[in-house]
Amino acid sequence: MNHRRSAWPKVPTVMMLPMIGALTGCIQVRAPDKPIEINLNVKIQQEVIVRLEQDAKQLIDNNPELFPE
């Protein structure tokens, strides 16, 4: 009896948290009030820049007189 009582307080608090959690029941999922927005602007912007730089590269290659070294 003595031995048991002294062991109980040594159970880590971390291990007790799931037990407490289990008592509160199921996980609740609630739909957000606003529609979910996925922002694609960043990717599109990047693609525009890549394409423009390809144009720029051709411009430089085809018109070296405009870009003397």
Add this chain to the structure above:
Amino acid sequence: MTRNLTRNMARIIAPVLFASLGAFAAGPAMAQDSVISAAKAAGTVGEQADGYLGTKGTVSADVRGAVDALNIKRRAAYTDLAAKRSGVTVADMAAATGCQTLKSRVSQGQIYRLNGGEWQVKGAGAISLPDYCATAGG
């Protein structure tokens, strides 16, 4: 004798005339580029991130004129290209070209300028390009 002389003269003069004509036609563009190349080497003209050439300090009228003329031609080219892409401004096109010129048209020892920055001299490594450049860091 006199006939021979004139024929010889014609033989000598004709190539010279043609050569000078050719030089005259190619002259302005060539001279402009060489003025700019020399100024770039001297560190008074450099590429800017905005896609145009800039001058550092006071430059001669020749250099100023050559830079202005070239920048006008560049603007015309940027305007043409921007018109082909919807939603692309002339400044966008110019900046995209600036990314490329900073990457490939600045030699070690030449000067360059980032947006709103001071003139810098390119070292041995690549120029660290603005974040918006597709080639940033590469």
